[in-house]
Amino acid sequence: MHEETDLNLLKKTIVFQSCLIAGHSIEAIFRTECNYLLGESNANMIALCVYQKEQLKLEFILDKHSILHDFLKRYQIQSHTLVLDTLKEKSEKRIKSGEAYYETDSLQDLLIDSMPKHKIKYFEEMHKFTKMISYPLLSLEGKEVVGYLLFCYLDNAEPNMNALGKIQKMVERIVSPFHDEKTNTFRSRCIQVVSDVPVLTTKERHVLKHLLNAKSYAQIAEAMHISVNTVKTHIKNIYSKYDVKSKLELSNKISGGKA
Secondary structure (H helix, E strand, C coil): CHHHHHHHHHHHHHHHHHHHHCCCEHHHHHHHCHHHHHHHHCCCEEEEEEEECCEEEEEEEECCCCHHHHHHHHCCCCHHHCCCHHHHHHHHHHHHCCCCCEEECCCHHHHCCCCCHHHHHHHHHHCCEEEEEEEEEECCCCCCEEEEEEEEEECCCCCCHHHHHHHHHHHHHHHHHHEECCCCEECCECCCCCCCCCCCCHHHHHHHHHHHCCCCHHHHHHHHCCCHHHHHHHHHHHHHHHCCCCHHHHHHHHCCCCC
16 A cells, blocks of 8 residues: 555656646646545645745645635635744744654644634534644755645544655655745746756656556556667666666655655
């Protein structure tokens, strides 16, 4: 089960990186894969919060049934205008203490700076809110936190903790190029191609997907109606572009690990 999840995340990372290079907005990229991310994490909602200078801002919420969106709309609040000072303070405190993530059984940390406590409690009771888990997202150099990825659970839904950590690393690798460390701001689109995200041809992307799916050279050749030698040439080019020498190194690099 874990191997299947890992493989799916690797494939999604390739798709996300391709969309990033093509100039799509970060929100559009993630909304395209909303069902997948919610399904893998078993979350009811996922939110991306990023730093804009010293302030933490909510970039978007993946909310398949628009539960939180509708709730905020009822009180004439737009999600991107939420004040996140409390969430910022508590998340930073937990991360500085060495914790890998921050977990709370209330939405107050997310909403308390924008609406009264009794309204938050009403939402929690109405939708049987269970917990919120906040993961930090690090910069390309891994030296500073550029944002947080929030997973929210309703009606006693339980998180897939193994998947959450892997999704965090995937999102971190995709989001970090949007962060400008000099100004500590986040762009909605990537205006430059990051050097460690190579541009693959269409056939190379197909070969890569087959390769990560544990297909042999012969099986890839048969599936793509090309010769084994052509498959070897494509793989050689893929390894060269990713600057790796093995399938294991390739998998690690795509998933954000160290090659």
